[in-house]
Amino acid sequence: xxxxxxxxxxxxxxxxxxxxxxxxxxxxxxxxxxxxxxxxxxxxxxxxxxxxxxxxxxxxxxxxxxxxxxxxxxxxxxxxxxxxxxxxxxxxxxxxxxxxxxxxxxxxxxxxxxxxxxxxxxxxxxxxxxxxxxxxxxxxxxxxxxxxxxxxxxxxxxxxxxxxxxxxxxxxxxxxxxxxxxxxxxxxxxxxxxxxxxxxxxxxxxxxxxxxxxxxxxxxxxxxxxxxxxxxxxxxxxxxxxxxxxxxxxxxxxxxxxxxxxxxxxxxxxxxx
Amino acid sequence: xxxxxxxxxxxxxxxxxxxxxxxxxxxxxxxxxxxxxxxxxxxxxxxxxxxxxxxxxxxxxxxxxxxxxxxxxxxxxxxxxxxxxxxxxxxxxxxxxxxxxxxxxxxxxxxxxxxxxxxxxxxxxxxxxxxxxxxxxxxxxxxxxxxxxxxxxxxxxxxxxxxxxxxxxxxxxxxxxxxxxxxxxxxxxxxxxxxxxxxxxxxxxxxxxxxxxxxxxxxxxxxxxxxxxxxxxxxxxxxxxxxxxxxxxxxxxxxxxxxxxxxxxxxxxxxxxxxxxxxxxxxxxxxxxxxxxxxxxxxxx
Numbered sequence: 001x002x003x004x005x006x007x008x009x010x011x012x013x014x015x016x017x018x019x020x021x022x023x024x025x026x027x028x029x030x031x032x033x034x035x036x037x038x039x040x041x042x043x044x045x046x047x048x049x050x051x052x053x054x055x056x057x058x059x060x061x062x063x064x065x066x067x068x069x070x071x072x073x074x075x076x077x078x079x080x081x082x083x084x085x086x087x088x089x090x091x092x093x094x095x096x097x098x099x100x101x102x103x104x105x106x107x108x109x110x111x112x113x114x115x116x117x118x119x120x121x122x123x124x125x126x127x128x129x130x131x132x133x134x135x136x137x138x139x140x141x142x143x144x145x146x147x148x149x150x151x152x153x154x155x156x157x158x159x160x161x162x163x164x165x166x167x168x169x170x171x172x173x174x175x176x177x178x179x180x181x182x183x184x185x186x187x188x189x190x191x192x193x194x195x196x197x198x199x200x201x202x203x204x205x206x207x208x209x210x211x212x213x214x215x216x217x218x219x220x221x222x223x224x225x226x227x228x229x230x231x232x233x234x235x236x237x238x239x240x241x242x243x244x245x246x247x248x249x250x251x252x253x254x255x256x257x258x259x260x261x262x263x264x265x266x267x268x269x270x271x272x273x
Numbered sequence: 274x275x276x277x278x279x280x281x282x283x284x285x286x287x288x289x290x291x292x293x294x295x296x297x298x299x300x301x302x303x304x305x306x307x308x309x310x311x312x313x314x315x316x317x318x319x320x321x322x323x324x325x326x327x328x329x330x331x332x333x334x335x336x337x338x339x340x341x342x343x344x345x346x347x348x349x350x351x352x353x354x355x356x357x358x359x360x361x362x363x364x365x366x367x368x369x370x371x372x373x374x375x376x377x378x379x380x381x382x383x384x385x386x387x388x389x390x391x392x393x394x395x396x397x398x399x400x401x402x403x404x405x406x407x408x409x410x411x412x413x414x415x416x417x418x419x420x421x422x423x424x425x426x427x428x429x430x431x432x433x434x435x436x437x438x439x440x441x442x443x444x445x446x447x448x449x450x451x452x453x454x455x456x457x458x459x460x461x462x463x464x465x466x467x468x469x470x471x472x473x474x475x476x477x478x479x480x481x482x483x484x485x486x487x488x489x490x491x492x493x494x495x496x497x498x499x500x501x502x503x504x505x506x507x508x509x510x511x512x513x514x515x516x517x518x519x520x521x522x523x524x525x526x527x528x529x530x531x532x533x534x535x536x537x538x539x540x541x542x543x544x545x546x547x548x549x550x551x552x553x554x555x556x557x558x559x560x561x562x563x564x565x566x567x568x569x570x571x572x573x574x
Contacts, residue, residue, distance in 0.1 A: 005469035014463070014507060017528055021502045157505075167467070212467070266341040268504040270303045 001205070004166045004212055008174030011167075015159045016051035022157050023052070023132055025270045030131030034118055034152075035059035035086075036189065037074030039172050039181055040160060041136040045082055046175040047159050048134055054083035058129045062118045065092040071189050074181050081178055087125060091117040111190035115151025123154075132156035140165045140204060143211055144237070145244020146196070152188075153247060164212060165204040202233065210237055289428030289453035289539040294327040295320035296533040298512040298525050300501030303337035306347060310335060310355050313370065316532065317362050323534055326427055327367040331458045331499035331512075332399075332435050333383060334371040338460040339503045344413040348375035351393050356386065363388035367425055369432065369497075371458050373414075374398065380415040385432050385458050387425065395423040397432035401440050407462065407506065422450035428539075433486075435459040444486050449557050454493035454537055455486060461498050463509030463528075476511055488519030491545045491552060493537040500528050517545035 023029055031048045035041045041059075048057040059082075061075045072088075079086045095110075095117045104110055122133045135155025137147055139162050147153040160168060165186070172182060186196040186204070197203050210229055213219045214237070219227065224234045250262060259265050297316040301309045313330065320328040332338070335355065336347045349355055349372060359368055367389040374384035374396065382398040398417025402410035420443050422431045431447030431454075438444065438457055447455055465474025479496075487494045493516060500510040513524040514535040523535040546552055 002469055004467055006466050007469060007471045010471060010473070011466055013528060014466075018502055018505070018507065022505070025502075216467070267343060268303060268339050268341065270502075270504050271343065272304065 001166050001209060004164055004208055006163070006167045006170055008171050011163070011171055012047070012050070012174065015047050018159055019048060019051035019134070019157070022270075026132060026156070028130070028132050030056040030058070030129055031134040032058045032060065032122055032126040032129050032131045033134040033136060034062055034122055035075040035078060036061075036136075037071035037078070037181065038186060038189075039168060039177065040138055042074075042078050042177045042181045043168055043172045043175065044134050044136045044160055045078060045084055046172070046177055049082040049084050050175070055085065056131070057082070057084040058125065058131060059084050059086050060122060060125055061086065061088045062091050062121055063088075064095055064114050065090075066192060068187075068189050068192075070184075074178070074184075077178050078181060081176070085129075089121045089125070091121065094120075107191055111188065112148045112151060114190060115148035119151050119154045126156075134159065135161060137161055138163055138165055138168050140207055140211060141196075142248065143215060143241050144200065144207065145240060145247050146200065147247065149247045164208040166208045206233070207237065210234065214238065215241075289537070289542060290426075291536060291538045292327055292427045292454075293323075293325050293534065293536050294329065294495065294514075295323060295325040296329050296495060296497045296512045296514070296525070296535070297331075297334075298497065298510050298531050298533070299331060299334055299499055300508075300530050301331075301334055301337040301499065303503055304340060304343045304347060305337075306335055306349075306355060309337070310358065313359060314362065317359075317366060317368065319532065321366050325366060325534065327369070327425075329369045329456055329458065329495050329497045330371055331497045331508075332371045332385065332460040333373065334458070334499065336371075336373050337503060338499070338508070339506065340373070340413065341409075344373055345381060348373045348381045350375050350377070351386065351396070356388075356393070359386075360388050360391055360393065364391045367394075367427060369456050369458060371434070376415075381413065382417060383410060383414045383434060384417075385434055385456075387423065387430065387432070387456075389425055394425060395421070395430075395432070397421075397434060399434040399437060400443065401436040403436040407464075420446040422447050422452045428453035428537075431455050433457045435461060438482055438486065444490050445560075448490035448492065448552065449555065451552065452492055453539070453542055454495055455490070457483070457486075457494060457496045459496060459498040460508055462506045473509055476509055479511065483513065483515055484519050484521075487515040487517060489551070491517045491542070491549070493517060493542065495535075495537070500530055517542050518548075 033044050035045055045059050059079050061072050063072055095114050126133050133155045135158030137153050138160050141147055187194050225231050255263055369387050371385050374382040384396050384398045386393050387395040400417045402414055402416050404411040422429055429452050431452040433443050463473045463475050483494050483496050496513050498510055498512050499508045510528050514522045516522050523533050525531045525533050
């Protein structure tokens, strides 16, 4: 996938500066993130450790009672290698307090509740640690809308949100993310046996290539088919991107006044720093 | 032939001297005029101490770039205390500074002011505002409408603010006016990391563009690009000086604040224009006739 290849030292140089400078703009020098044992959070942890120093990074493990024990093992392996601080918050009681009481059985609803419990923990831990929550969503999953809104997608700043999954692996290898994390199949680990690719119904390799040509290079449907992509796949992904746009924007505000937030009241977040 | 007849080579009032200059690759604090002004003053003091006669700051160096609604709030006239403070310092060193200019008629421009000997010698208002992709300048700024070379005590200069340099007609006018150096302040965001390249695709484009300006227009090129992040977008730096043969003379490596010291000199300029006399052979009246023909064609129903 030559078209998707990055030069890892260049991207590392940029993203470590991004973390340092954007944290400083907000008045911080520390970061908190959930470490799931997967490659995305491993990469963000590694970037934060390099950018801020490992003592300024808190990796929080947040298992639910049905989580795969390998996930925590991989998270601990990562934290040891990086030398970052860790905390473990079992979200079972917290999640079940709602899920059991209200008899939530639906798999997607349960997964969303778990993801949002983890968000609550991270935002609270970030206050105690005096850091900001670093996001761990990559470009592929953000475009596919493969995340829980206000759950795992919630963060103060995200260093990897413009990197496709293929590029995540490239940079992770460069930064020395442990082999077992690189080698296993990506999974949200919200229910037993779940894998991203199984649930999505296509491979990351195919999705990455299509998204690159569709989004980054703005090829038309006809041009994508001419490049060898199946029309049905192209249409399915295009529809998915459009249908999940709500996850990529702030809530809509009904415009009434002469100056409405985010419409004609427009300032960067770095305003006044 | 009115247009063709209007084109005249003008003789600079003062030829280029050997000019020691500093490029300040800064990281302005977004919207914080007071802090940025202090940093300008510090950079100017340091450049004076280093023996420089000219210091070049990036585009919008006093304000930062993605200003959105801050633009109007930060607009300043040439008589503002901020500009006047820098004017005072220009008694010791010539200064090119980027700022949001509020004109007397209320229009707001993305401008660069050349300050020398305690006064504003020249103001260039960015002509080619950039409004596509990640940019929205035409929402905030009025566009300038001319490229005018000016004579400093150091030589004849022309200013190109960032996107101005992407339109060959901008540099061409400075070339025909016989500038010794093009000063190119910039806020170029870095982007394009795929394809396995070891450099950003934005840097590849700019390198080509700046080298071409030096080579085709046989001029010194002084590029001052900023660094730093604004809401997730970064500016890649890469400030540099290129000689009139198109050769890189000095460059700032990396993505951090830094200063560059270089000398631009008249003998190199003369040698380039003797070796390949492009200005002598430029035949601007052919261009003028061509433009008149194109304009006439466009007027047809």
